[in-house]
Amino acid sequence: MTNKSAIVDIGSNTIRLVIYKRFNDGRYKEIENVKAVARLRTFLGEDMRLADKGLDKLCHILKSFKEILLYHTISSARCVATATIRQAVNREEILSVIKRETGMTIEILSEEQEAFYGFLAVISTTPADTALTIDIGGGSTEITYFESRKLIESHSYPFGVVSLKQQFIKGDSMSEEERASLVDFLLKEFSKLPWLRNKRVPIIGVGGSARNVAQIDQQQRNYQIAGVHQYVLSGNTVGSIRDQLFPLSYYEIEKVEGLSKDRADIILPAVEVFHQLIHYTEAPYFMISRKGLREGLITEEAKGATNVEMETGSVIRMSIKELCHEFDIQESHSKQMVLIASKLWDKLAELGYWELSTKDLNMLKYSAALYYLGEYIDSESSSQHTFYILANRSINGFFHQDRVKLASISSFKNKSALKQYLEPFSEWFTKEEINTIKEMGALLKLVYSLNATKRNIVKGVEVERNKGTLQMSIYCKGDFLAEQYQAEKQKRHLEKALKTELELNFRSIE
Template sequence: MTYFKTAIIDIGSNTIRLVLYTYDPQRGLKEVENIKAVARLRNYLQADHVMTEEGIQKLEQVLLFFRDILNDYRIEDVRAIATASIRQAQNGTEIIERMLKKTGIKIELITGEQEAYFGYFAVAHTLATPSAVTIDIGGGSTELTYFRDKELQYSHSFPFGSVSLKQQFIEGDTMTKEEGEKIYEFAKKKFEILPWLNNIKLPVVGIGGSARNMAKLDQRKKDYPISGVHQYEMTKEDFTSISQEVLSLSFEELMQLDGLSSDRADIIVPVLEVFQALMDVVGSETFQFSRKGLREGLVIERILKKNPTAFNKKNVFERSTKFLAAEFDKPLEKTAHFVRLTEIAYFEFCKIGAFLYNAEDLHMLKQAARLFHIGEYIEVDAASQHTFYLLSNRSIDGISHEQRVHLALLASYKNRDDFSRYSEPFMEWFSKGEFKKMRDIGALLKFVYALDASKRNIVESIAMEQSGDNIELTIFTTGNAMAEMYQADRQKKHINRIFKGEVTLHYIKREE
């Protein structure tokens, strides 16, 4: 599949979103625009489940606005989907026909099971977590899935959501303690009906806006040093602390709370009770967040139908680094030789005891080699700083936030001083031993990068031998290695510090 632009219109019970995506086989899937309209269509469903004329007109106005945007962006490839609000409306068919006639936008009504499946599909292809329970709380429905080893086992859609729970249980703008207890018991009883949920002790992965707001609130409270909520994790204790804080605030205070969207101020509290109930039923101690959900699941499935190798849910991290490297002008063909040399060097360092071989360390090292100093794309002289900022603050599918910082520290390595400066906000994330190992592996990367100075694959291989405290490092070349020799001599100091003795470099030119 070649480059294309596409749009998803997601008609939910609380919000309606227009999200524009681009896809490039070299650089992957990117969200380029995300426009939200808060419509609260669930509020326009009457007791007989007929949507009022006012609600239908609001939907029409939003779709006409989105149509103008699509025309301005010249995007013809559009998929509009409707979930619980239209699904539960007795006049849903008439609404869909009217929207097509009035706006030219054809709406596809998806089932609760489809909604659950595509949410799972996005999580499986963008998170490293092998097994989990997912929850997506919309305005009028709640979708759950359970997957193991990235394969879907069960799914279910409940006909209640944040807006409908507020309507059913909460009288004022803010929830009382008694109302919260009723919502908790209501959700818990619903979840306990599903035998596959009970006490399976897996992480719970939250999808959608309400989960995203939870993550932002926790990050605000902790003065979190990096950005992004995708793959962010909270403990059950963190969750309880946030719940207590939110419950203590008035509606006006919630409206002003940093990290919480003002349009969710009145529905975040019932959502917290539902999350708590699910964690208790599952027996989960960890709550994770996925920024990717229904919309991404729809687009990823489409891409995979055209190109079955475009995404691999078993190999998420490697795919992410491949796309990221290509985006910053380091495609695989440019970095393959450097990655191979780095792997050889790692094994040689392990051979003489500088490192204790670890498959996870090698895996992270190879990904860091792919992305080493990608900040050169922005500015060569400040490549290290740009690299660290980009990697530590950019959402990278398939790794946790701790692993993301680990990757950034390796790929940005320049010297010990800069490493210490970058590490300073994360001193509680890693042990002293872990920091030392990252610093030494970063030094290895910096030295091997010097061996590829002219980007002509001149250095074929290296070998190391130890005699007492002294290290003999032989570098095998296949051509004029003047640039590599100059840079290697300059950067030798980085690996000298790993050993007690002196490292001596020898160059051997292979015969043609």
Template sequence: MKKQKIALIDIGSNSIRLVIFHLDESGYYREIQNLKVVARLSSHINDEGDLTNKGLHVLLTTLQKFQEITRTYELSKVKCVATAAIRQAKNQREILTTVTKMTDFTIRVLSEYEEAFFGYLAVTNSTSIQDGITIDIGGGSTEVTLFKDRKLLHYHSFPFGAISLKKKFINSEIPTLQELLKLRLFLTEQFQSLQWLNQEEIPVVGIGGSARNLSLINQKKTNYALSGLHQYVMHYENLKEITNHLNQLTVKERQSTDGLTKDRADIIIPAAEAITTLMEVSGGKTFIMSNKGLRDGLFYEEVFKQLNIDFFPSVAEESFFQLTRDYEINIDQVKYLSKLAAQLFYELKGIFKHDLIGEDLRLLHLSSRVLYLGECISHEASSQHTFYLLTNLSIDGLTHVERLKIALIASFKSRGSLQTYAKPYEDWFSKNEFEKIELLGAILKFTYSLNRTKREVFSVLKITEMSEEKINLKLIFNKEPYFEENQAQKYKKPLEKILKKRIELHFSNEN
């Protein structure tokens, strides 16, 4: 790959957005610009199906504002795409010609398949979801897909969205029961026309601003303790309750609802009804928010072309690679710590009171990748900063529970600090799970002490003897371990607490 900057412009029916990514030779990327204009192009389509002069003016002035930004960057590529509003406009050719003439950009009008495909691509390469139904509600169209084992099986684009549904079905400020019944009947008939949507137990994955707002409303309502929306999970009952509540509010009252942005207050009801109706038709019990959508799918397409792959083999591993670069983590040191931690994990496997399984080893491995990440801010307060960063970062490929577990393990300092960090999340884990987190944290803290001077001093950790009260642990070194030995004697204490055994350390020179 080559170092480059890629700009993506997404001309949607409700909003127009510019995103610029920096991409380097190794595949590391970061977002350096993200700008949005609420344009409501769908509301500027007249009865003849044309985008009005006013709508064209909104489009042109927005793109001209964007080009003031894009001209300040040395861009390798600009991908400017449009979805339903331009795709459905009868005067599409005139729009495209005018934009090419009056701006720096050439619009690519996405087909229904492409719009659905890029949403699917974003979800399957930024989450751990293997099987799902995606729904992306725009202003003028709604895309749904079905994927299994991360493979796209079916897609469909409906020619209605939040703006057009409101225009067609809801005329009252507070929708009447009759208006809601007509809207629900219409949505049910539309979704039932796709037989492949009947997929019991498969989650519905929401893409886009309306799904994001509904998730935020629920987080605010429940005082959700963990930051981040990506892969946030809601149950159907929660979503239905929020939808019913919004249906009873005026636009002004909706604008004051925590979690709902003012520019969506007038169109959130048809969007919420569409998602709840889809869940009823498909039989899905859970709704999962994807903060990655069409723009991310377009970007992944570009990355995959250059890497000559079809998808990220492991979304979590890719995300941790990006984190490693973001925080300048030494990958060789990470591999060494992970190797030592795995050795100790296997040595303790038959000793710990709970069964240790492959998932526990995976969490240990991932936690080693971000162990004391907070050292990039402060060495003395690295535990606190590590926990804060990991509970406030969105990590693709991890559920919220997994991210919290990794935050607790990677920031582990002592049983007391663990209990303090975990207090807002007391109902997230069983007692057994919490004790496993403590053990994994203690393992990482101890192995961290064995690399105090970053010289990879130890090669083997092995239990040589064990009784009811005591464990003899042999540590074979290949370099003088003076500083590591002092640290290990101190850092073994959390392990002794959770194992309820005294640990005697025996240092041996492999030479």
């Protein structure tokens, strides 16, 4: 059972319509994302009144969105507005005009709500346990601090990239004096929050400006996989990007690879905010979250804010569930893979063949659940498709390095294919880590053979060592001809990984 929900996010810089497909188990999937650059903040005068021209532009965009909603047979959308409408002295007039002209009811989010929804999105889609978040929009900047995935502090500053540009940058480039004034302003603002200084926790950047900083870095590094969600940059890298952009004019910034043209005139104040906050808090790194306000809103709608599972493990479990659903992996087969893989790991660990950390064991289970997911596309090249999909797809709860590790284990075909897949990532893993990936992949290749017909006929496994040979007894309920053929064919990978001969004995049980 599915249905659709829509959110209209009226920001100070951009306005978006996002349509989601919602599932009864709490999952949701984005199916449409329409963006309009409105720069509403530029229509807010010194008297804090939104000019008629700005209101007309807002009306025009919302009417356009209305047509898209009708096409998707969505009768109403949750329409929320943030800083510019919140700060406008004529906000009641704005709400009235929009209601009359478009039929939409605008909900003005408070500063606290805006900060909370950003936090909710981050803990629902990233592995961060304790961190600061910063979401810099066009007219406001929200900062939160959470500890053990519980919100501790939050604050909303009444400035954003558009208002900072208006206040501090007069020409098409930033002068040294203007930057010095901006830095002085930011440090004074940061000092107003006693809980911020020297926090020494990661900073998670939410929103378009943070995404663009990541995209610039990825272009410069010739980054080999797609996506910016959960991408990590060092403080020095953010500072380097800031130093590269500072001397450039607006027209030169427009040509920077990775930067969206509609952010060329506002990226300078944004990256300065990130740079100063990283240094002020002594953050160990800066991570990007592609999920923010809108995802917080849809998460609340799908699960309820109080029912969101806070643990990193639950975020990953939901991601695995989504992948299994999308690529048509039978739940019973996925569970069987995890069960047999875990049992075999236990038996081999008892015999002293290897030791896996808790993190590695979890990775083995995740990989077992998704093994050869690329079969959905083409069974003959399922290994290649599996690696490409998992390495290049945003998976909530996984840093990019862990994502590549998951892809490598889940797609294991043989040693040479693994070497080929990991060649672009040679600096990411040590020889020991690659060996562990190979061992886990070889184990899963055998486990996959033991459920070749997806009937879950294997009910138990036992492993014994006898005169230098590993003897594996596999107890089956039902005819095991297909499983036996595949297992005998594929056992050599595990034999090579363990450097031990493996003897398989299939047995029937009642």
